[in-house]
Amino acid sequence: MSTRQLTLALSKGRIFEETMPLLQAAGITVTENPETSRKLILPTNDADLRVIIVRASDVPTYVEYGAADFGVAGKDVLLEHGGEGLYQPIDLNIAKCRMSVAVPADFDYASAVRQGARLRVATKYTQIARQHFASKGVHVDLIKLYGSMELAPLVGLSDAIVDLVSTGSTLRANRLVEVERIMDISSRLVVNKAALKLKRERLQPILDAFAKASNP
Ligand code: ATP
Ligand code: MG
Numbered sequence: 433m434s435t436r437q438l439t440l441a442l443s444k445g446r447i448f449e450e451t452m453p454l455l456q457a458a459g460i461t462v463t464e465n466p467e468t469s470r471k472l473i474l475p476t477n478d479a480d481l482r483v484i485i486v487r488a489s490d491v492p493t494y495v496e497y498g499a500a501d502f503g504v505a506g507k508d509v510l511l512e513h514g515g516e517g518l519y520q521p522i523d524l525n526i527a528k529c530r531m532s533v534a535v536p537a538d539f540d541y542a543s544a545v546r547q548g549a550r551l552r553v554a555t556k557y558t559q560i561a562r563q564h565f566a567s568k569g570v571h572v573d574l575i576k577l578y579g580s581m582e583l584a585p586l587v588g589l590s591d592a593i594v595d596l597v598s599t600g601s602t603l604r605a606n607r608l609v610e611v612e613r614i615m616d617i618s619s620r621l622v623v624n625k626a627a628l629k630l631k632r633e634r635l636q637p638i639l640d641a642f643a644k645a646s647n648p
Contacts, residue, residue, distance in 0.1 A: 435631050438481045438638075441495055441503030442466075443488035447619055450526035451504050458641035480634070492518060492622060501627035502635065507617045508596060512559045519623040521639060524646040527619040529598040531560055533612035536585050541592065541611040545570055554584035555594035564594070564614045582606040 442448045444466050455462065461477045466485045474483040486494055491505040492513040505513075506527055510520065533553075535541045544551060545568075554575040555561045565572045577584060581593040582602055596617060597603060597610055621642055628635060 436480045436634055438502070438627075438631065438634055439500045440481065440483045441486050441491045441500035442483055443491060443504075444485055445488075446527045447488065447504050447506070448485070450619070451524070454524060454526075454642045454645050457645035458638045460638070489513070495622050495624050498624045498626060500624070501631060502621060502623045502638075504619050505622055506619050507615070508557055508560065510620060510622070512557055514559075515622075517625060519625050519628050520620050521623060522621040522643050522646060524619050524621055524642065526646065527617075529596045529617050531557065531594065531614040531617055532597045532610045533564075533592055533594055533614065534582075534585075534597070534603050534608040534610050535592045537607050537609050539585070539591060544591070551592055552590040553592045553594055554581055554590035556581060557594055560614065561594040564612075582608060 442451055448466055452462065460481060462474050462483055463476060464471060464474045466474060472485045474485065476483060484494065484500055488506065489509050489512070491503040492510060492515065494500040495503045496517040504524060508531060548571070550571045550573065552575060553561055553565070553572045554577050556577055556579065558574050558576055561572070561574055575584070575590055581595045584590040584593055585608065586606060593608070594614065600610060603610060621639065623635065
């Protein structure tokens with residue numbers, strides 16, 4: 433492929449939507465809507481730039497292997513993936529939320545921790561959770577889930593969950609309370625390291641426009 437052609441990896445939903453204004457700032461418009469189109473390769477107004485639609489957690493993999501030159505991924509996804517082989521130049525300040533520990537409203541988390549109880553924690557984010565509890569010296573059994581973490585404590589699968597929270601309404605709807613904020617999360621631009629060298633001329637103006645539009 434020529435050094436003029438660029439592939440950008442995005443996931444559907446909030447990352448796609450919140451990346452559109454940043455692309456706009458770089459003069460790029462995606463000419464098809466991923467929510468209504470079944471296509472996974474979307475054209476843009478720039479014949480040399482295409483967008484591919486992948487699962488949020490697959491973005492680092494496509495970029496690492498160079499199947500995409502650059503992409504947008506949450507800090508959660510990058511920490512779980514490890515970020516090897518990726519250059520992470522910009523925090524885009526989009527898809528903001530936080531990673532938190534939540535428990536059923538009637539579970540006394542503070543005293544369980546104080547008493548040194550071994551906690552069962554269900555999460556999709558096992559790396560972040562492991563690191564968090566290890567740094568606090570709390571013993572946990574991690575139970576890996578792929579979604580609907582809020583359900584786990586309600587049916588006795590776990591004592592607690594580690595999950596992303598934005599408004600807290602999903603937690604409230606399931607009578608869970610946030611007891612610890614692990615970290616703030618936002619999405620980052622990630623760039624393939626080889627592409628950064630070979631396609632710098634094409635990439636740099638886009639990176640500059642993204643940086644300007646996302647960190648005003
Ligand atoms: P999938 O739906 O493919 O299983 P996912 O749920 O992680 O993956 P999205 O829901 O599209 O994918 O979330 C993409 C990214 O947006 C996450 O990695 C995270 O960084 C961020 N995010 C997730 N939930 C929220 C939220 N409630 N508010 C703001 N940002 C969020
Ligand atoms: Mg989701």
